[in-house]
Amino acid sequence: MAIRITRVYTRRGDRGETDLVGGPRAPKDSPRIEAYGTVDELNAALGVVRAFNASELERAPQCRALDDILRRLQSELFDLGAQLATPPEIWQPGMFEVTPEHIAWLERTMDACQQDLAPLASFVLPGGGRTSALLHVARTVCRRAEREVLKLMRHEVMSDQPLAYLNRLSDLLFVLSRWIGHHLGEQEHLWERPLLRERQENAPEAKKP
Numbered sequence: 372m373a374i375r376i377t378r379v380y381t382r383r384g385d386r387g388e389t390d391l392v393g394g395p396r397a398p399k400d401s402p403r404i405e406a407y408g409t410v411d412e413l414n415a416a417l418g419v420v421r422a423f424n425a426s427e428l429e430r431a432p433q434c435r436a437l438d439d440i441l442r443r444l445q446s447e448l449f450d451l452g453a454q455l456a457t458p459p460e461i462w463q464p465g466m467f468e469v470t471p472e473h474i475a476w477l478e479r480t481m482d483a484c485q486q487d488l489a490p491l492a493s494f495v496l497p498g499g500g501r502t503s504a505l506l507h508v509a510r511t512v513c514r515r516a517e518r519e520v521l522k523l524m525r526h527e528v529m530s531d532q533p534l535a536y537l538n539r540l541s542d543l544l545f546v547l548s549r550w551i552g553h554h555l556g557e558q559e560h561l562w563e564r565p566l567l568r569e570r571q572e573n574a575p576e577a578k579k580p
Contacts, residue, residue: 402523407455409516410537414448416509417441424502424551433554437502437547440480444540447473451533455520459527469532477539484550494562495545499552506548513541 421441427434450467457466497507517537524534552559 402519402526403455403458406516406519406523407452409512409519410448410452410455413509413512413516414445414452416505416512417445417448420502420505420509421445423505427502427555431551431554433551434502437551440547451536455523455533459529468530469536471532474532474536474539477536477543481539481543481546484546488546488549488553492561495549496560496562497548498560499548500555500557502555503548503552503557506544506551510541510544510548513537513544517541 421438424434424437424441428438451469454466454468462468498504517534520534520537523529524531549559
């Protein structure tokens with residue numbers, strides 16, 4: 372179906388309400404708006420990742436594969452936002468909804484990337500390279516979206532598939548951060564236990580003369 376947008380502003384939201392799919396209105400701070408608004412924020416975060424990753428395309432072929440993955444995820448998140456913006460009484464067969472196959476694809480992608488990575492011996496500190504760090508930022512936005520969807524589920528009866536999708540997506544973003552950093556030859560910084568940090572800080576070579 373072709374989409375044609377000729378005007379962006381409508382003035383209909385000036386009093387703090389917005390249109391849902393099908394016509395109903397809802398306050399902009401309602402659980403439903405918070406849920407799909409955070410999914411929209413996650414989509415924008417992935418767009419930033421793609422913008423920075425575009426400058427790395429010549430460094431490793433995996434950067435192009437990462438862009439393909441993120442492009443698909445952005446489209447799926449747009450669809451998920453539409454699902455969350457549709458009240459239960461408006462939903463009809465044929466409208467988009469997250470399915471177990473969407474979640475299975477996330478898992479297959481994760482498993483394929485994991486084959487290139489060594490097992491972790493500690494927690495990863497967000498950072499490394501630019502793309503890796505931005506993927507960690509997207510991961511935390513994804514976790515917030517997951518929490519917002521859970522809040523919505525406490526108010527309304529809805530499928531648990533969006534929640535499972537976001538849960539798995541946050542895991543994938545973590546793996547992708549490690550995976551692209553590995554292929555770009557970036558250092559992975561790991562969390563150190565407090566006692567170990569104290570020993571290192573008090574080591575003779577660490578002290579100033």
